[in-house]
Amino acid sequence: MKTHMDGAKQVPTTVHHAHILSAEDNGRCLDAVQMEKLEQSFRSWAESPNRSDIKLSRKRILLVFLLIRHTGAKLSEVLHLDPSEDIDYKKHIVRLRKGGTESGRPCREVEISEALSAEVKKTLDDPELKRAFDGLFWVDPGHVRRKFYERAESIGVPRELGTPEAIRRSRAVELLQSNMPLPVVQKILGHSTPNLAASYVEFSDEEMQKVARYFIDKESRRKTSARNAFFGKIDKILRGDIQTTIEILSVSGYRVSSVITNHSLVQLGLRRGALVMAEVKAPSVMLYKGEEEPRSTAENIFRGTVHQILKGAVTTEIVVRIPDGTELCSIVTSESGRRMDLKESDLVWAIFSSFSVVLHID
DSSP, X not given: OOEEXXXXXXXXXXXXXXXXXXXXXXXXXXXXXXXXXXXXXXXXXXXXXXXXXXXXXXXXXXXXXXHHHHHOOOHHHHHXXXXXXXXXXXXXXXXXXXXXXXXXXXXXXEEOOHHHHHHHHHHHTOHHHHHHOXXXXXXXXXXXXXXXXXXXXXTTOOGGGSSHHHHHHHHHHHHXXXXXXXXXXXXXXXXXXXXXXXXXXXXXXXXXXXXHHHHHHHHHHHHHOOTTEEEEEEEEEEEOSSEEEEXXXXXXXXXXXXXXXXXXXXXXXXXXXXXXXXXXXXXXXXXXXXXXXXOOSOSEXXXXXXXXXXXXXXXXXXXXXXXXXXXXXXXXXXXXXXXXXXXXXXXXXXXXXXXXXXXXXX
16 A cells, blocks of 8 residues: 655555544544654653652553554553453453443454563563552543653654544554555454444454454564664655665664665655665674774764674674664674674774665565
8 A cells, every 4th residue: 555745644545544533533643753753752751760660650651652552542441451351461462441441341352562562561560560559550641641742742743643542543544554454453443334344244353363463463573673774764865877875764863875776766666755674784784993983985874882792603793782772783704803802882883885775665
């Protein structure tokens, strides 16, 4: 499904918001890059306090955000969750109930990624969090909304696009743009309309869940394979006679340059504003020590900290973490590694040429 840009949102050309969302939900939404940026903002905010009580309180708000962001739930549905009854950590499912927590009430099951399932379990199993709050999701809705407004404004997004309703809308559009079938998205959101009744006839609930699981796992693989990869938008396209330079603006504001053939530009249908993944192979990443930025013909230059060193008999793998958390892996000969004499936590420069950057689209 192709999309076109429309201000702060991306609108699918084949599906309208009115078909995805109920009338009260319809409105503007965040694009995928803004959603990722907002999630990073929540995570940094939750980890920043020195006081343990404030950190615990913020982790609870982060959890509410993550569940809305990844399940498309309403705020009221998340605040009514009973962790012992409504979250299945083995099947990676969240059960959302309308109007209360009673187990007898009808619910819908929404698939979540294995990584999110593990993160939710780890957070909710924290004994300090349990001691601090009797009801882990019993949070004042007004307080939650204020924190959502703050996080949206912190990344330069209007507060009305940081509401739980806007995030729910954004998740719906995000799923549709990943080519998840419309009936499955409707089921995740908890909508049932006469127009869609026929769509469900040939698919059981179990089959619908399998479809949802496929797309959630696909999305998770894209996000967790972040080493040597930048997810962002195409900001500039400079076309030459044979080759084209593409400049990508990542979620965190980094610029990555790639050179591809004009044939690939047309074949991939690349355009300014399109979402892409820029990837570089580990052998193409070169490392430099020193305070000053190295003078090099390489277009992509990043300052980072050595996070991990894995030494082998022939080669050594060195992982550099740049400020936004992206990890760049470099593979060098073990002899070169010994000469560099790098240690974990050392500051280094990671550089690579535009010709070594490969672009991926979903």
